[in-house]
Amino acid sequence: MDYNAVAKKYDNYGNEAITDWAIAYPALLNEIAPFDNKMILDYGCGTGKVCRVIRDKGSKVIGVDISPKILTTTQNYDNSDVEYRCIKPAKIDFMKNDHVDNAISAFVFCNVQTREHLELNVREIYRVLKPGGKFSIVNANWEHCNGREFISYKFDSIPSLTPGQRVKLTLKASKNLIVENYFWGEKDYISVLEKAGFKNISVKRPLGVGNNIDWMGEDTCPLYLVVSAEK
Ligand SMILES: C[S@@+](CC[C@H](N)C(=O)[O-])C[C@H]1O[C@@H](n2cnc3c(N)ncnc32)[C@H](O)[C@@H]1O
Numbered sequence: 542m543d544y545n546a547v548a549k550k551y552d553n554y555g556n557e558a559i560t561d562w563a564i565a566y567p568a569l570l571n572e573i574a575p576f577d578n579k580m581i582l583d584y585g586c587g588t589g590k591v592c593r594v595i596r597d598k599g600s601k602v603i604g605v606d607i608s609p610k611i612l613t614t615t616q617n618y619d620n621s622d623v624e625y626r627c628i629k630p631a632k633i634d635f636m637k638n639d640h641v642d643n644a645i646s647a648f649v650f651c652n653v654q655t656r657e658h659l660e661l662n663v664r665e666i667y668r669v670l671k672p673g674g675k676f677s678i679v680n681a682n683w684e685h686c687n688g689r690e691f692i693s694y695k696f697d698s699i700p701s702l703t704p705g706q707r708v709k710l711t712l713k714a715s716k717n718l719i720v721e722n723y724f725w726g727e728k729d730y731i732s733v734l735e736k737a738g739f740k741n742i743s744v745k746r747p748l749g750v751g752n753n754i755d756w757m758g759e760d761t762c763p764l765y766l767v768v769s770a771e772k
Pocket residue numbers: 544545555584585586587588589590591605606607608611629630631646647648649652653662
């Protein structure tokens with residue numbers, strides 16, 4: 542899916558995405574805490590919203606993305622101490638080997654069409670991570686949510702999910718955004734990470750907690766999949 546075409550709408554969604562902010566990003570950031578004096582790569586940073594949270598927590602952060610238009614939305618925000626770079630897929634050419642302490646990638650690999658490209662992306666992230674550095678990925682958990690509707694997402698009903706299959710979901714906000722993605726499940730992420738050389742792979746399926754949000758099932762059904770691994 543080309544985010545150049547929907548940059549403004551995605552920026553709007555990002556500011557309103559209740560469960561991303563309540564469940565997905567806290568779970569992802571929890572994987573890479575603590576933040577003091579670290580260098581962190583946000584691969585597929587989009588509008589830069591997670592970069593700015595990381596910056597505010599005290600780390601240096603570099604956000605990279607393939608969409609020049611979506612990177613222009615970052616100019617609506619305070620970019621001090623955040624470096625944004627436009628890249629070609631799987632090519633963080635400007636960055637030397639073993640450079641970052643951690644890498645994250647939020648809702649990016651669901652945009653990658655083939656396993657071969659998935660492997661190239663993951664291998665490039667492995668290259669720029671320092672030995673012992675942790676890479677954490679978050680995506681929507683299609684395997685548990687196929688056909689269901691939640692506060693911020695409505696998943697189309699797909700008769701049977703196969704790796705790399707085209708899937709569709711609605712990102713719910715004041716202006717809904719329908720996105721086409723590719724399905725990759727838990728096993729796909731694990732095998733691609735292993736193939737790139739990552740070890741100590743862990744999988745988490747965070748749930749919504751607390752009564753301050755009127756959950757639509759996110760407190761019992763794992764809407765997100767968080768996969769982490771070490772170089
Ligand atoms: C759904 S948005 C997520 C943005 C951000 N990570 C967030 O959490 O809001 C997906 C982003 O991934 C970018 N993207 C897609 N394929 C990519 C690739 N192979 N390498 C880097 N970025 C990619 C898109 O341009 C888009 O900005």
